[in-house]
Amino acid sequence: MVPDALSALRLTLLVASVSILLVLPLGAGLAYAMARRSFYGRSVLVALTSLPLVLPPTAVGLLLLRLLGSEGPLGRSTLGVDLGLLLTWKGAVLASSVMALPLVVRTARVTFEAIDPRLEQMARTLGHSGVSAFFRFTLPMARRGLLAAAILGFTRAVGEFGATVMVAGNIQGRTRTLAGAIFSAQQGGRDREATLLLIAAVLVGFVAIFASERLAGVPSVRRSGLR
Amino acid sequence: MFAAASLEGALVEVAEAFGESGGLPITFNFAASNALAQQLRAGGRADLFISADEFWMDFVDEENRLVPGTRLDLCGNRLVVVAHPDSRFSMERLEDLAGGDFHHLSMGDPDAVPVGRYARAVLESVRVGDGDLWSKIEEFVVPAVDVRAALGLVEQEPRAVGIVYRTDVHRQSKVRLVFEFPRSRGAPIRYPAALVQGGQSNSGPAEVFLSFLVGPVATEIFRSWGFEPL
Amino acid sequence: MLQVDIRLELAPFPLQVSFSADRRLTSIFGASGAGKTSLLEVIAGLRRDAKGRVVYEGEIWLDTDAGLFVPPEERRVGYVPQDGLLFPHLDVRANLLSGSARRGRAPEADSDLLRRITQLLEIEGLLERSVGGLSGGERQRVALARAVCSAPRLLVLDEPLASLDLPLRRRILPFLRRLRDELDLPFLHVSHDPLEVQALCEEVVVLRRGAVVAQGAVADVLTDPGVHPLVRDEGFENLLVGTACAAEGGAGEVELCAGVRLKVPSFVEGVGESVLVGVPAQQILVAVERPRGLSAQNYLRCRIRSVRSVEGLEMVLAAVAAEGPELVAEVTPQARKELDLEVGREVFFVVKQTGCRVYSRGATRATFE
Numbered sequence: 001m002v003p004d005a006l007s008a009l010r011l012t013l014l015v016a017s018v019s020i021l022l023v024l025p026l027g028a029g030l031a032y033a034m035a036r037r038s039f040y041g042r043s044v045l046v047a048l049t050s051l052p053l054v055l056p057p058t059a060v061g062l063l064l065l066r067l068l069g070s071e072g073p074l075g076r077s078t079l080g081v082d083l084g085l086l087l088t089w090k091g092a093v094l095a096s097s098v099m100a101l102p103l104v105v106r107t108a109r110v111t112f113e114a115i116d117p118r119l120e121q122m123a124r125t126l127g128h129s130g131v132s133a134f135f136r137f138t139l140p141m142a143r144r145g146l147l148a149a150a151i152l153g154f155t156r157a158v159g160e161f162g163a164t165v166m167v168a169g170n171i172q173g174r175t176r177t178l179a180g181a182i183f184s185a186q187q188g189g190r191d192r193e194a195t196l197l198l199i200a201a202v203l204v205g206f207v208a209i210f211a212s213e214r215l216a217g218v219p220s221v222r223r224s225g226l227r
Numbered sequence: 228m229f230a231a232a233s234l235e236g237a238l239v240e241v242a243e244a245f246g247e248s249g250g251l252p253i254t255f256n257f258a259a260s261n262a263l264a265q266q267l268r269a270g271g272r273a274d275l276f277i278s279a280d281e282f283w284m285d286f287v288d289e290e291n292r293l294v295p296g297t298r299l300d301l302c303g304n305r306l307v308v309v310a311h312p313d314s315r316f317s318m319e320r321l322e323d324l325a326g327g328d329f330h331h332l333s334m335g336d337p338d339a340v341p342v343g344r345y346a347r348a349v350l351e352s353v354r355v356g357d358g359d360l361w362s363k364i365e366e367f368v369v370p371a372v373d374v375r376a377a378l379g380l381v382e383q384e385p386r387a388v389g390i391v392y393r394t395d396v397h398r399q400s401k402v403r404l405v406f407e408f409p410r411s412r413g414a415p416i417r418y419p420a421a422l423v424q425g426g427q428s429n430s431g432p433a434e435v436f437l438s439f440l441v442g443p444v445a446t447e448i449f450r451s452w453g454f455e456p457l
Numbered sequence: 458m459l460q461v462d463i464r465l466e467l468a469p470f471p472l473q474v475s476f477s478a479d480r481r482l483t484s485i486f487g488a489s490g491a492g493k494t495s496l497l498e499v500i501a502g503l504r505r506d507a508k509g510r511v512v513y514e515g516e517i518w519l520d521t522d523a524g525l526f527v528p529p530e531e532r533r534v535g536y537v538p539q540d541g542l543l544f545p546h547l548d549v550r551a552n553l554l555s556g557s558a559r560r561g562r563a564p565e566a567d568s569d570l571l572r573r574i575t576q577l578l579e580i581e582g583l584l585e586r587s588v589g590g591l592s593g594g595e596r597q598r599v600a601l602a603r604a605v606c607s608a609p610r611l612l613v614l615d616e617p618l619a620s621l622d623l624p625l626r627r628r629i630l631p632f633l634r635r636l637r638d639e640l641d642l643p644f645l646h647v648s649h650d651p652l653e654v655q656a657l658c659e660e661v662v663v664l665r666r667g668a669v670v671a672q673g674a675v676a677d678v679l680t681d682p683g684v685h686p687l688v689r690d691e692g693f694e695n696l697l698v699g700t701a702c703a704a705e706g707g708a709g710e711v712e713l714c715a716g717v718r719l720k721v722p723s724f725v726e727g728v729g730e731s732v733l734v735g736v737p738a739q740q741i742l743v744a745v746e747r748p749r750g751l752s753a754q755n756y757l758r759c760r761i762r763s764v765r766s767v768e769g770l771e772m773v774l775a776a777v778a779a780e781g782p783e784l785v786a787e788v789t790p791q792a793r794k795e796l797d798l799e800v801g802r803e804v805f806f807v808v809k810q811t812g813c814r815v816y817s818r819g820a821t822r823a824t825f826e
Contacts (some may be wrong), residue, residue: 126556188339
């Protein structure tokens with residue numbers, strides 16, 4: 001019972017960590033593009049990245065299944081290679097990444113929008129290329145907001161169940177995360193195990209909330225200037 | 228009425244026949260029997276419960292949620308092995324599952340869902356080499372929340388085989404029937420039914436429907452869906 | 458030399474500007490909304506939507522016909538926006554060093570330049586401070602220092618004093634002059650304040666509704682009938698550069714040229730230092746002979762160089778002594794007629810001591826009229 005719970009906790013932290021490592025750079029990049037650039041299809045991109053926020057998680061899961069199923073656009077028959085995502089922990093990473101992306105993008109976008117774009121121009125006149133200006137000035141100015149985005153995305157990934165269970169299943173020791181383990185323990189009437197898992201989930205949640213409150217409590221970089 | 232998910236097709240038809248014969252309309256809650264049992268224990272209100280195995284009916288009984296003396300067995304079922312229509316998987320005997328050419332074995336959660344519990348019990352009883360069949364194939368198991376979900380995976384994934392009820396593939400299905408579990412293996416699969424304590428219409432319509440369920444019309448419908456008479 | 462010939466689609470009118478500035482110190486003058494900031498951004502390379510040509514010292518920065526655009530980081534323009542735009546996540550020292558990427562010089566040379574500029578702008582004490590805690594005047598000086606520390610070829614100042622209140626403006630102006638004189642850097646300066654233009658630059662380009670309407674030497678252009686209405690708002694103010702003589706009690710004295718002294722409110726600069734004095738054209742009385750019995754302390758003997766009618770007023774431009782500075786006095790057409798104020802006539806410009814404004818680095822004791 002305890003080893004099973006520990007394995008679920010370990011897998012949950014692994015899946016959430018890998019998800020956020022994937023989603024943060026991608027989400028920050030998308031958020032930056034949305035905040036600073038106008039380009040063809042921008043509003044479509046905004047809608048697409050927000051979609052998992054408004055869809056039921058099981059709908060997202062079904063969508064991913066259709067994409068990844070052997071006949072789907074990303075399936076084995078179409079690609080010629082097996083991405084190895086269905087019913088594996090990598091699939092759980094994919095599902096929770098997709099679910100976490102909107103929160104990361106939204107938080108990061110607000111952060112970037114709050115930074116005066118002229119500061120980046122200022123850095124350009126001081127001899128920094130566009131890339132250097134982004135990494136040496138904009139990114140450090142956004143660090144607090146991006147950290148908050150990461151924590152938000154991480155907690156979303158920890159809590160994700162609906163999409164994950166459809167793509168990765170709920171396989172003990174392989175794809176059974178905290179959410180799945182709690183569901184199975186309750187369904188099987190294993191009350192003590194369910195309680196143990198509940199405590200683990202509450203602890204993870206508390207740590208995340210404290211961390212994000214501490215970050216949110218301190219205002220992030222504001223629009224500077226006296227104009 | 229709370230009923231095991233595997234009964235859905237048949238029970239809906241029985242309820243229609245019940246309605247045509249002047250009975251009241253019936254509201255169903257179809258799910259895995261374990262899920263229904265947990266809901267009943269938590270205080271869920273129902274008039275009638277049909278479980279897919281004795282275990283979960285006993286579980287509710289132990290909570291004193293059943294009306295004494297109303298419990299009866301409705302019908303029986305069989306386990307089968309199914310595969311995706313594109314798959315070439317085949318087997319002659321249960322032992323062939325060990326080392327079989329598949330990536331996933333889709334079945335009801337063997338810790339909870341009746342179809343999974345039955346299957347596991349049978350597989351544990353089969354000796355293969357120095358151990359039992361279950362320990363040989365356990366690592367391929369993908370547990371599903373109910374038999375419909377187990378079937379769904381096989382419909383989508385050519386490299387999965389599944390263990391479901393014969394009734395799930397009896398009338399029409401997107402999967403191929405590969406193997407029927409021999410009758411001699413394992414305990415018989417039975418669907419016990421009983422009235423639930425605290426229901427709204429126990430002594431009236433629910434009791435009438437329960438006797439309709441064991442009457443000739445319902446028995447014929449169950450037979451047409453592939454259930455075995457007792 | 459800076460040559461600009463550009464067109465930029467802006468609302469409500471396009472910016473269509475063509476000029477060539479030969480002097481090292483040039484001002485772009487115009488009311489707010491005339492397109493001045495956009496023009497600076499085009500020159501600094503911060504706008505990609507401008508069409509036309511920008512050439513600086515023979516180097517082509519923009520030529521849309523040839524498809525040429527030099528990115529801002531390669532133009533070596535030290536840009537000082539009106540709000541300073543300091544990097545909020547860095548302290549003052551890191552802000553000042555943020556342009557060192559361009560120089561690629563040894564750290565010692567870096568710290569030499571840093572020391573020199575922080576001394577010049579008197580911000581040595583701020584280096585370890587966070588940007589958030591700086592006052593308006595400190596922010597502007599740090600922004601200036603940051604631009605200069607990046608070793609630019611051209612310093613571009615966008616209304617460097619506009620965000621400051623009047624007393625602070627008076628205090629920062631001498632720093633700008635000092636920077637200009639010490640560093641020998643070409644300036645391009647944008648302002649709607651004629652005083653700033655006079656204080657900093659030799660040549661002025663006047664912009665109105667997106668187009669150049671005048672260009673030339675500062676005093677000429679700012680008293681031009683076409684331009685003066687723009688100046689009129691704040692009134693034309695003569696700006697004189699003098700050398701500090703003794704200052705005692707509530708009074709100070711500056712020498713404008715050999716033998717010509719002006720009594721002004723007291724200041725902190727020591728004897729021999731350069732002092733800026735502003736004399737509003739409205740504050741000057743014109744007399745055809747030396748008046749008696751007046752309380753005014755200054756009687757400048759001048760010869761009229763030109764008289765222009767501007768918006769119902771007469772602008773009398775006269776030179777003090779042969780080599781002395783020029784001043785503009787404002788009189789009514791009736792006074793001009795009665796006194797027969799014509800070119801070549803010798804007159805006295807009468808200036809009250811308290812009518813003079815001293816622009817001092819520590820102008821705390823400077824008084825208004």
